[in-house]
Amino acid sequence: MRLTTLLAIAARVVVPKDYRYGTNRPRKVFVEPLASHEWSVLRGDTVEILAGKDKGKQGKVIQVFRHRNWVILEGLNTHHRYIGATGDYRGTYIATEAPLLLRDITLIDPTDRKPTEVEWKFTEEGERVRVSVRTGRILPKPVVERRDGIVPEQWKDGPKDTSPEDTLDKTYVPSLKTLEEEVMEKMGIEEPRRHKKSYWY
């Protein structure tokens, strides 16, 4: 057997017959192409649903799948399923959100809470922001918690962290010396040995 065939067999994921796929079912789909710099929906945004079961409702974006133009909202567009079933126990009945396509979503103007179209524009400072077409207001970027739970404003340095003043201190003076030469000068190392002839090929 060919090596490539063997590796392909090993790499193929073996799945039981009654396996319930989530958002990662392996299938070839045609996704409406959208340039990555034109993407306007960010995690943490409030959006309104235009079509489907929960039409007209507003919700917060929990997760975004750019490769399939999907957006998952919190608690909306849900269906129910059993989870954790073993043997006789049929499992817990919980609600799970289904993803929504970008076509069925609009961003909401924060001032009047109505759906609007959004464009990317530059401010006077040079910052790239989303601007609502209807009202002209800027949509602020949603504040999302970092995965490690750190809030940069409330950070206190530990014993091994460098203080902000020391980090921003500019000590570099450009010179025509390599790092090795400069360090040798500073440390007073003298290298009287010379290179022997060597061959490079």
Added chain:
Amino acid sequence: MLGSVGGFTVKMAASSSAGRALTLCKQFQNVLRISTAVNAQHCAANVTRYQNHVYRGTSPLIAPSWCSSPLSSAGQCRALHTTVSVRGLEEFFDLPENWGESRVKSGAPWTAKHLRTKSNEDLHKLWYVLLKEKNMLLTLEQEARRQRVQMPSPERLRKVERSIIRLETVVTERETALRLLQTGQEKARPGDWRRNIFGHVFWYRFKEYACPWYMNKRYKRKRFYTPNFVQPHLRLRIEKYLRERAKKANLEKKTQAKLREKFPQMKISSS
């Protein structure tokens, strides 16, 4: 730079001479035995070790494994380290207040932008600080593995590694700039375009040797040409490559047509 080996190479002392002289006969690359009694008089100027073939900071020191103590052959007599903190082996372990914790707080890694504002001396010091921290974290990781528990805050190790990589990038940037200015060479390590036996032309990076190529048996066995019987396969390979390229372009066109059919209102497609 040709080393006029002046006062450095000492003729191989017979084993009777006191254990100071380490010589390396460059021609035969044979190391002579270190005399047993290497006493404290290392600093004698007669001591030599294997000559460092340094090419602008690229080839690592070919550290001979026989060289035992770090002080034995240093040409200069200096203290082993010049740091402020001399905690010794304790540097392999974390601060005592972090022992037994399940999570240890750690800040953000150094960015290349910040590292570029630092002087060379600062970068030199920072390198060793980062190295010691990395050693400490690796010790911790290994100990956690040995005791089969989770290492507290493994992201610290990744942050330190990233900082080290960025420091290295900054230093190479500065070196490249200086080299370009002074010599016009883009690459630190010399190399050449060579053809291998499969017909591929590739960038062969030179290695440093002590003897010229016509005396190097192993080097002469390498073949930097394509044998005649490989010639027909080159054409077949080119054909295969062109066929694959055409198939990919075709597939691309088909998918674009399909997408336009499914989503008639899409703009000029990306990727």
